[in-house]
Amino acid sequence: MSRTLIYRAGKDDEGRTVRDVIREDFRLVAHDIARAKYRTADGITVDGMKALVSRPLRAGEELRVILDSEEPEKIVPVPGDLMVLYEDEDVLCVNKPAGMVVHPSHGHFSDTLSNRVAWYYLSRGEAHEVRPAGRLDKDTSGVLVFGKSRSASAHLQGQTGNFPIRKVYAACAEGYFEERSGTIEKPISREYEEKIRRVVRSDGDRAVTHYRVVSQREGYAVLLLTLETGRTHQIRVHMESIGHPLVGDPIYNRARGAEGPGRAALHAWKAEFGQPFTGERIEVTAPVPDDLRAFIGDALSGEGEEAGAGFRQHHKGGLNEQ
Numbered sequence: 001m002s003r004t005l006i007y008r009a010g011k012d013d014e015g016r017t018v019r020d021v022i023r024e025d026f027r028l029v030a031h032d033i034a035r036a037k038y039r040t041a042d043g044i045t046v047d048g049m050k051a052l053v054s055r056p057l058r059a060g061e062e063l064r065v066i067l068d069s070e071e072p073e074k075i076v077p078v079p080g081d082l083m084v085l086y087e088d089e090d091v092l093c094v095n096k097p098a099g100m101v102v103h104p105s106h107g108h109f110s111d112t113l114s115n116r117v118a119w120y121y122l123s124r125g126e127a128h129e130v131r132p133a134g135r136l137d138k139d140t141s142g143v144l145v146f147g148k149s150r151s152a153s154a155h156l157q158g159q160t161g162n163f164p165i166r167k168v169y170a171a172c173a174e175g176y177f178e179e180r181s182g183t184i185e186k187p188i189s190r191e192y193e194e195k196i197r198r199v200v201r202s203d204g205d206r207a208v209t210h211y212r213v214v215s216q217r218e219g220y221a222v223l224l225l226t227l228e229t230g231r232t233h234q235i236r237v238h239m240e241s242i243g244h245p246l247v248g249d250p251i252y253n254r255a256r257g258a259e260g261p262g263r264a265a266l267h268a269w270k271a272e273f274g275q276p277f278t279g280e281r282i283e284v285t286a287p288v289p290d291d292l293r294a295f296i297g298d299a300l301s302g303e304g305e306e307a308g309a310g311f312r313q314h315h316k317g318g319l320n321e322q
Helices: 018-024 030-037 113-123 150-156 234-241 290-296
Strands: 003-008 044-046 062-067 083-087 091-096 141-147 166-174 181-185 188-190 198-200 208-216 220-227 266-274 281-285
Touching (some): 018 044, 091 113, 091 266, 141 281, 166 290, 181 234, 208 234
Parallel strands (some): 141 266
Antiparallel strands (some): 083 091, 166 266, 181 208, 266 281
């Protein structure tokens, strides 16, 4: 499926070239421009006529750029419930349920979130790639963003200088927090003896987590967290490392894991990002699922815009997390 980008030149655009608009307003990179240039006669046009990227624009002229989608991945479309939180021509945001794998892998060929997204596209007569911009653990719930093309995904993952995805996680962590906010900067590596478990170790990869306590409860606290880096199990490992493992975590809170919701109390609550081609700021929130509502309650009410504001000065991405 192709994507058509349209720009109507105004008086202030006099003298700007087609290339200027494509790069600055459509936010396309060299690869995208090359694909459009060699698409055929209609890849880049001004008022319906093929145009060179060096052509200056005049007020009133209409620039059109057509981006062809690559061949869809061979993900088997499988019908199933899918909660769509936001959608436009380039982006799909869904609410991932706990207990579901994001992408097909060994042992999970047709029961993943990507299978349901593939079905969603097919049922609407659309032929997009299934491209999650990041991932969530099987047992982590919440917002997951999909780019509908290679170009859109590159923008969402911060590969092109656009406003990439910033996520705010909600979690419940054991114990009483003396400090209401903090930053954990400890390297993370795979534990030698286990395939899944990660540990803090000096030879690990840099990992930085920011947290803020929004509600201190009896025996645990409700936190909001953001990541500068995107290490596997980062939040879970870091919270265990400071003596506050997540409630219910069967891997990093083995002593009391059974006392929680049956999984680590972790939810990708909010995502904000720039629309891939317009830069418009988009914010999407996933409702707290029933299994965590008993622990989180109304602690997130009133957080709104302030939820991620305290973290934005630190945040630099972190897509492949949790």
